[in-house]
Amino acid sequence: MRNLKPHFGNLASTLASLVICLAALFSPAVFASSGEAHGQLLDLTATGAGYVAVVIFVLAYLLVMGEEVLHLRKSKPVLVAAGLIWGIIGYIYVQHGMSELSETAFKHNLLEYAELLLFLLVAMTYINAMEERNLFDALRAWMVGKGFSQRTVFWLTGFMAFFISPIADNLTTALLMCAVVMKVGGDNKKFIALACINIVVAANAGGAFSPFGDITTLMVWQKGVVHFEQFVDLFIPSLVNFLVPAAIMSAFIVNQVQEAEEEKVMMKRGARRIVGLFLLTIATAVCTHSVLGLPPVLGMMTGLGFLQFFGFYLRKSFPKAVLKAKEQAERDNNLKRLEQLGNVVPFDVFSRIARAEWDTLLFFYGVVLCVGGLGFMGYLSLVSEAMYTHWDVTYANIAVGVLSSIVDNIPVMFAVLTMNPEMALGQWLLVTLTAGVGGSLLSIGSAAGVALMGQARGIYTFASHLKWTPVIALGYIASILVHLWLNSSLF
Numbered sequence: 121m122r123n124l125k126p127h128f129g130n131l132a133s134t135l136a137s138l139v140i141c142l143a144a145l146f147s148p149a150v151f152a153s154s155g156e157a158h159g160q161l162l163d164l165t166a167t168g169a170g171y172v173a174v175v176i177f178v179l180a181y182l183l184v185m186g187e188e189v190l191h192l193r194k195s196k197p198v199l200v201a202a203g204l205i206w207g208i209i210g211y212i213y214v215q216h217g218m219s220e221l222s223e224t225a226f227k228h229n230l231l232e233y234a235e236l237l238l239f240l241l242v243a244m245t246y247i248n249a250m251e252e253r254n255l256f257d258a259l260r261a262w263m264v265g266k267g268f269s270q271r272t273v274f275w276l277t278g279f280m281a282f283f284i285s286p287i288a289d290n291l292t293t294a295l296l297m298c299a300v301v302m303k304v305g306g307d308n309k310k311f312i313a314l315a316c317i318n319i320v321v322a323a324n325a326g327g328a329f330s331p332f333g334d335i336t337t338l339m340v341w342q343k344g345v346v347h348f349e350q351f352v353d354l355f356i357p358s359l360v361n362f363l364v365p366a367a368i369m370s371a372f373i374v375n376q377v378q379e380a381e382e383e384k385v386m387m388k389r390g391a392r393r394i395v396g397l398f399l400l401t402i403a404t405a406v407c408t409h410s411v412l413g414l415p416p417v418l419g420m421m422t423g424l425g426f427l428q429f430f431g432f433y434l435r436k437s438f439p440k441a442v443l444k445a446k447e448q449a450e451r452d453n454n455l456k457r458l459e460q461l462g463n464v465v466p467f468d469v470f471s472r473i474a475r476a477e478w479d480t481l482l483f484f485y486g487v488v489l490c491v492g493g494l495g496f497m498g499y500l501s502l503v504s505e506a507m508y509t510h511w512d513v514t515y516a517n518i519a520v521g522v523l524s525s526i527v528d529n530i531p532v533m534f535a536v537l538t539m540n541p542e543m544a545l546g547q548w549l550l551v552t553l554t555a556g557v558g559g560s561l562l563s564i565g566s567a568a569g570v571a572l573m574g575q576a577r578g579i580y581t582f583a584s585h586l587k588w589t590p591v592i593a594l595g596y597i598a599s600i601l602v603h604l605w606l607n608s609s610l611f
Contacts (some may be wrong), residue, residue, distance in 0.1 A: 161221065162212065162213070163497075165499055173494060177490050193479045194480075197486075202486045202493065209493055209496060210222050243332065250394055258387045271370055274370055274373055281297045282322040282325060285323045286332060290334055294568035297323075298575050313579055318369060324568060325362040325557050328354055328358045333508040335484070336529050342407075345540075346411065346545065361598070397430060401423025404418045491535050494537045511611050522561070525561035532555055533552075546555070562589065
């Protein structure tokens with residue numbers, strides 16, 4: 121241990137020097153010229169502290185982008201980055217005797233995240249509940265058992281991804297459709313890769329015209345800049361975004377039937393009723409926001425109560441239901457059904473909540489707080505001035521979509537909503553469209569793309585997607601032009 125003492129001494133000296141440098145960097149004197157009068161926000165954009173905060177956020181996001189290589193969950197770096205950025209802000213505002221301003225700003229950002237967290241938690245719980253009741257497995261088995269050709273599966277999975285993602289979410293929808301493609305495709309890697317690209321584009325496009333289809337549309341709806349019924353104006357542009365690249369890619373698929381093992385999947389009791397409760401929950405959230413003028417998360421949490429009551433009913437009636445089903449199975453001489461009944465367990469809502477994608481939920485916390493902190497420092501005002509003052513607003517909104525293919529669309533949209541530039545409804549719909557479908561340009565541009573790279577590992581890759589980016593870009597451009605033409609009265 122004696123030999124390690126010099127190393128620990130050097131480390132301690134280095135850390136001490138770093139602390140001294142940081143203390144000097146964040147000292148009140150640094151802000152003598154940039155700080156405004158007491159009681160007003162400080163502009164930290166041209167200070168050492170601001171630059172450090174930006175570097176912290178960039179480094180954290182580079183770690184997020186390298187998740188597949190580093191095997192480091194994406195929530196970890198942004199959680200630390202959020203703590204460091206707000207720690208810097210807190211220290212500076214305490215030095216100026218303005219800690220109440222930074223505290224209020226932090227609580228405001230935390231409240232925005234809390235609404236998003238609870239909303240997503242309910243949606244994820246319902247999706248997990250439907251999955252536990254074998255609803256998605258039954259759908260997949262039906263498609264595989266029909267013996268469709270690969271081109272038919274390509275179009276069918278694309279259309280299903282497009283129309284399911286507005287109700288569920290693009291990530292869950294993409295994973296479900298990819299499972300079908302993997303099973304039907306067999307060893308045909310080219311078909312699987314093309315079908316996965318099509319699914320990503322379709323799921324992102326379908327999620328763009330519904331508040332529930334993507335996190336960005338949910339954020340836009342919760343912010344109140346676009347009302348629930350106004351999202352339908354994006355249906356045709358979103359459909360064009362999906363159809364243009366799909367039509368081109370389908371020409372490169374050999375129209376053959378791939379043999380697949382027939383699979384029998386029986387849905388568990390209550391599966392269809394849970395779907396009905398989910399639709400009732402969505403309707404409750406919509407009415408809560410549009411009729412009562414309250415945040416939609418109130419309706420979603422009420423809907424969670426619906427699911428809990430139904431779970432209570434399933435548990436209480438479980439023994440009687442099993443006995444009745446066994447009698448029916450014996451009369452029909454269906455031994456397979458008897459085997460399945462032996463594996464059925466009573467429904468538990470809280471086990472569904474526990475299976476929610478907590479890494480994603482915590483990632484949202486880090487992103488919301490990081491972007492909120494940078495905005496509090498003044499950077500979002502700076503970007504807003506550059507994009508939405510010096511640029512034409514249409515070009516700015518198109519650029520947001522291209523940016524979302526490189527940087528996740530959640531922080532991009534959150535930044536735009538925090539800037540809150542003065543725009544017509546048509547422009548808000550445009551940025552909602554571009555932020556949603558722009559992530560399809562690259563495989564890393566959306567959660568659906570990242571997830572499918574893991575599910576179809578080695579087949580659907582960054583390079584295989586990049587090969588078709590020009591075709592996807594045609595759909596991106598076409599959807600924008602259709603929106604500008606079809607919804608011209610909204611601009």
